[in-house]
Amino acid sequence: MAATVEIDEQNGAGAGTTTHNITNTNMGNVESVNLDPVAYPVTPGDRTYAKYQKIDVTAMGGSSAINNLKVWRTGALGGAATHVTNARTAAYGGAETYAEPVKTAISGVDQTMPTSVPGTANLGIGGSLSGSITVAGASDYLVHQIVTNVADVAGSTSTMSYQYDEIA
Amino acid sequence: MEVCGICGEEFETREAYLDHACSTGYKPSEFEHQVALDPNYVKISEAALERGSQQS
Numbered sequence: 001m002a003a004t005v006e007i008d009e010q011n012g013a014g015a016g017t018t019t020h021n022i023t024n025t026n027m028g029n030v031e032s033v034n035l036d037p038v039a040y041p042v043t044p045g046d047r048t049y050a051k052y053q054k055i056d057v058t059a060m061g062g063s064s065a066i067n068n069l070k071v072w073r074t075g076a077l078g079g080a081a082t083h084v085t086n087a088r089t090a091a092y093g094g095a096e097t098y099a100e101p102v103k104t105a106i107s108g109v110d111q112t113m114p115t116s117v118p119g120t121a122n123l124g125i126g127g128s129l130s131g132s133i134t135v136a137g138a139s140d141y142l143v144h145q146i147v148t149n150v151a152d153v154a155g156s157t158s159t160m161s162y163q164y165d166e167i168a
Numbered sequence: 169m170e171v172c173g174i175c176g177e178e179f180e181t182r183e184a185y186l187d188h189a190c191s192t193g194y195k196p197s198e199f200e201h202q203v204a205l206d207p208n209y210v211k212i213s214e215a216a217l218e219r220g221s222q223q224s
Contacts, residue, residue, distance in 0.1 A: 002213040004199050020185055020196060021173040021205070034173070058186055059197040068219070136186075136197070165223060166216040 001061040003166055008138065009033045010052040013100045025051055025160050027146050031101045037155055042103075044079075045150035050101040050109065054138040055123070055162055067132040068165040069123040069139055072114040075158025080149035083113035087122040087142055095127040095140040109143045117163065132167075172196070174205065 006021040011033050019033040027048035028040035042048050057066050071087050086096050088111040096108060114122065124140040125131030133139070142162075170179040175191040186197045194201035202209040 001199050002217060004197055004202050005216075006196065006202065017169045017171055018182075019171045019173045023173060059199070061199055063217075063220075065220075066216075068223070164216055165219040166213070167220040167223065168217055 003057055003061045003063045004059040006056050008054045008056045010098050042148050044152045047103045048146040049103045050145040053142045056138040057133050057136050063166050063168055065132040065134050065167040066164050068121045070118050070163040071123050073158050073160050078154045078156035079152030082147045084109055085111050085113045085144035089118050089120045089122045092129050096143050
């Protein structure tokens with residue numbers, strides 16, 4: 001047997017609500033999990049509401065550790081949009097604190113989302129890129145949002161990848 | 169509050185979420201739960217273990 005791992009998302013005011021095992025990471029002009037981006041398009045020049053997500057180990061399954069977390073996106077964005085995140089392979093800012101997601105710039109969420117698998121971990125555990133999960137629990141928050149350009153006219157479809165290493 | 173993204177059931181605690189029998193027929197803490205949701209999960213898991221074995 002091996003570890004059981006899912007992706008969670010936090011939404012709402014205060015401590016927020018955790019939705020476990022999300023089925024997509026659609027981004028748009030509403031603060032909601034699994035949103036419909038067609039129903040909530042972003043005004044050109046605006047940002048999407050930020051996503052606060054975690055890699056959540058619900059059971060270790062006999063393994064001793066989960067570590068080396070890497071996140072990236074493949075597929076082009078529409079127009080001149082950019083994708084920013086707190087995930088980074090160097091000068092990691094520590095564990096991001098949850099706050100109700102906004103569609104404005106967030107301090108520390110300014111790194112360009114990688115478009116291929118990073119060479120080293122870019123999402124921390126316990127505030128450190130070298131951290132490990134040794135009992136069921138979750139990573140630091142991955143915070144990310146799309147920044148559109150005023151000239152952008154259409155959205156896009158791309159794929160987010162969340163990778164971990166597992167030590168038997 | 170905790171919400172199961174698969175069956176939509178709501179829970180007061182993470183522990184209660186982990187202990188519920190989901191629409192897959194398994195608990196979220198059971199390996200078979202993820203396999204039921206994504207047949208590729210076994211390969212994902214094997215790849216993670218292979219990367220982990222290369223760390224030591």
